[in-house]
Amino acid sequence: MKIGILGTRSIPNAYGGFEQFAEYLAQGLQQKGHEVYVYNSSDHPYQQKEWRGIHIIHCKDPENSMGTAGQFIYDFNCLMDARRRHFDALLQLGYTSNSVWHWIWPRNPVNVVNMDGLEWKRTKYSRPVQRFLRSAERWAVRHGDVLIADSIGIQSYLLDKYGKASIYIPYGAEIPTGYSQEPLARWNLVPGGYNLVMARIEPENNIEMIIQGWLSSSRRQPLVIIGNPGNAFGAQLRKLYSDDRLLFVGGIYDQPVVNALRHHAFLYFHGHSVGGTNPSLLEAMACECAVAAHDNAFNKAVLQEDALYFSDAAGVSAILDNPPANQQITAFKKRNLEKIRQVFNWPAIIDQYEKVLTAKQ
Numbered sequence: 001m002k003i004g005i006l007g008t009r010s011i012p013n014a015y016g017g018f019e020q021f022a023e024y025l026a027q028g029l030q031q032k033g034h035e036v037y038v039y040n041s042s043d044h045p046y047q048q049k050e051w052r053g054i055h056i057i058h059c060k061d062p063e064n065s066m067g068t069a070g071q072f073i074y075d076f077n078c079l080m081d082a083r084r085r086h087f088d089a090l091l092q093l094g095y096t097s098n099s100v101w102h103w104i105w106p107r108n109p110v111n112v113v114n115m116d117g118l119e120w121k122r123t124k125y126s127r128p129v130q131r132f133l134r135s136a137e138r139w140a141v142r143h144g145d146v147l148i149a150d151s152i153g154i155q156s157y158l159l160d161k162y163g164k165a166s167i168y169i170p171y172g173a174e175i176p177t178g179y180s181q182e183p184l185a186r187w188n189l190v191p192g193g194y195n196l197v198m199a200r201i202e203p204e205n206n207i208e209m210i211i212q213g214w215l216s217s218s219r220r221q222p223l224v225i226i227g228n229p230g231n232a233f234g235a236q237l238r239k240l241y242s243d244d245r246l247l248f249v250g251g252i253y254d255q256p257v258v259n260a261l262r263h264h265a266f267l268y269f270h271g272h273s274v275g276g277t278n279p280s281l282l283e284a285m286a287c288e289c290a291v292a293a294h295d296n297a298f299n300k301a302v303l304q305e306d307a308l309y310f311s312d313a314a315g316v317s318a319i320l321d322n323p324p325a326n327q328q329i330t331a332f333k334k335r336n337l338e339k340i341r342q343v344f345n346w347p348a349i350i351d352q353y354e355k356v357l358t359a360k361q
Contacts, residue, residue: 001034001035001088001089001357001358002034002035002037002085002086002087002088002089003029003034003035003036003037003087003088003089003090003091003357004036004037004038004039004082004085004087004089004090004091004109005022005025005026005036005037005038005039005090005091005093006038006039006075006078006079006082006090006091006092006093006098007039007075007091007092007093007094007098007114008022008038008039008040008093009040009041009043009044009061010038010040010041010044010046011023011026011038011040011046011051011054011056012046012051013253018093018094018116020279021093021171021279022038022093024172024346024350025091025349025350025353026038026054027052027054028346028347028350028353028354029350029353029354029357030052030053030054032350032354034354035055036053036054036055037054037055037056037057037085037087038051038054038055038056038057039057039059039078039081039082040056040057040058040059041058041059041061041063041074042058042059042060042061043061043063043064044058057078057081059074059077059078059081060073060074060077061073061074061077062074068097071096071097072097072100072101074097075097075098075101076101076104079098079101079104079105079106080104082106082109083104083106085106086108086109087106087108087109088109088110088357088358089109089110089112089357089358090105090106090109090110090111090112091112091114091353091357092111092112092113092114092140092144093114093116094114094115094116094119095113095115095116095119095136095137095139095140096116096119096133096136097136098136098140099113099136099137099139099140099143100136100139102139102140102142102143105143110145110146110357110359111143111144111145111146112144112145112146112147112148112356112357113140113144113146113147113148114148114150115137115140115141115147115148115149115150115154115158115166115276116150116154116275116276119133119136119137119274138162141158141162141164146166146167146356147164147165147166147167148166148167148168148169148353148356149166149167149168149169149276150168150169150170150171150276150277151168151170151275151276151277151298151301151302152168152301153276153297153298153301154166154276154298155168167352167356169349169352169353169356170276170277170282170302170343170344170349171277171278171279171282171344171349172282172340172344172345172346172348172349172350173279173282173283173285173286173340173344173345173346174286174346175286175337175340175341176256176259176263176286176287179259179260179263179264179287180256180260181260181264182260183256183257183260183261184260184261184264187222187224187247187249189222189224189261189264191264192264192265192266193221193222193266194221194222194223194224194264194265194266195214195221195222195223195224195265195266195267195268195269195320196223196224196225196226196261196262196265196267196268196269196289197210197223197224197225197226197227197268197269197270197271198225198226198227198258198261198262198268198280198284199225199226199227199270199271199272199280200227200228201225201227201228201229201231201233201234201237202231202233203233204272204273204274205271205272205273206271206272206273206294207225207227207237207271208237208241209271209294209310209312209313209316210223210269210271210313210316211223211225211237211241211246212313212316213310213312213313213314213315213316213317213319213320214246214316214317214320215241215243215246216313216314216317217316217317217320217321218320218321219320219321219323220245221245221266222245222246222247223245223246223247224247224249224261224265225246225247225248225249226249226250226251226252226258226261227248227250227251228250228251229248229250234248258283259283259287262283262284262287262289263287263288263289265289265290266290266323267289267290267291267292267308267319267320267323268284268289268290268291268292269292269293269316270284270291270292270293270294270299271293271294272294272298272299273294273296273298274298275298276298277298277301277302277344278298278299278302281293281299281302281303282302282340282344285302285303285336285337285339285340285344286337286340288333288336288337289333289336290308290324290329290332290333291303291306291307291308291332291336292307292308292309292310292316292319293307293308293309293310294309294310294311295309295310295311295315302339302344303336306331306332306335306336306339307332307336308324
């Protein structure tokens with residue numbers, strides 16, 4: 001089948017979760033014999049027309065010069081191109097700048113929409129933007145032929161809110177084959193001697209809560225934060241919280257380095273609060289991290305009883321000041337790793353997406 005994937009900036013991944021998902025899915029579908037096309041931003045550093053047997057379509061993306069409005073133009077350009085491609089199925093990752101163009105969605109292919117998280121709840125958005133995102137969500141639900149929910153929580157929300165069924169397919173993660181200690185030397189870290197956060201530097205990921213809890217705790221191991229701090233919120237955090245042991249290391253896309261930092265951390269703090277099944281959480285589980293997660297339905301659906309939970313800065317401090325025994329941490333790691341093997345694994349997830357994308361509607 002001829003399958004198009006849009007809604008990301010690019011593959012190979014140089015940005016984040018949806019891009020990494022598209023990278024794995026596109027490769028898996030291509031290896032199963034499908035003709036796969038992925039839409040890429042014109043600004044992406046990879047400018048070739050093919051990557052590992054996957055067709056790359058570069059579309060004009062003015063976001064760097066126009067800001068957020070450029071995302072809408074980029075999606076419009078992708079959709080106009082898709083109308084000419086005669087896809088059998090079109091997978092749209094997210095809806096925030098896409099569903100406003102529902103009236104130009106190609107009609108012949110099956111339009112499969114991954115509904116992502118509750119975008120309108122993100123506190124970085126103003127109230128008018130949040131109202132628009134509620135409308136965008138409604139348009140995606142109404143006009144998508146098939147909806148994908150990446151968590152049980154999102155699936156329940158779509159049914160309760162709109163009365164529309166969706167198909168639950170989570171993300172996956174690969175279990176690394178090994179973890180070098182060499183990358184730690186770059187930041188003068190030692191195995192088990194630091195705590196880690198990996199997230200987009202946005203308010204709803206509760207990074208400030210984690211920093212405040214860490215600062216007020218008595219256990220003052222370094223706190224390493226992986227994520228691009230180049231936005232206004234990141235600049236604010238760096239200005240407000242200055243400590244030699246608070247390390248903003250920026251975005252890191254060298255997977256062995258990221259995996260090493262995850263694996264050797266004492267605790268991995270996961271503050272995401274409005275998404276579904278978060279890829280970075282699954283990757284932390286695959287790297288055998290001991291996870292301390294924000295207490296919400298999305299995180300609990302994945303981690304269940306195999307994590308520590310916090311809901312405020314005091315909860316973060318309590319976890320750091322009274323960490324669980326090594327035996328309990330080992331049990332958490334073992335059971336979460338088994339979840340990756342049995343549930344959140346790429347071969348099974350690619351099979352599920354193939355079934356949806358190739359089904360006759």
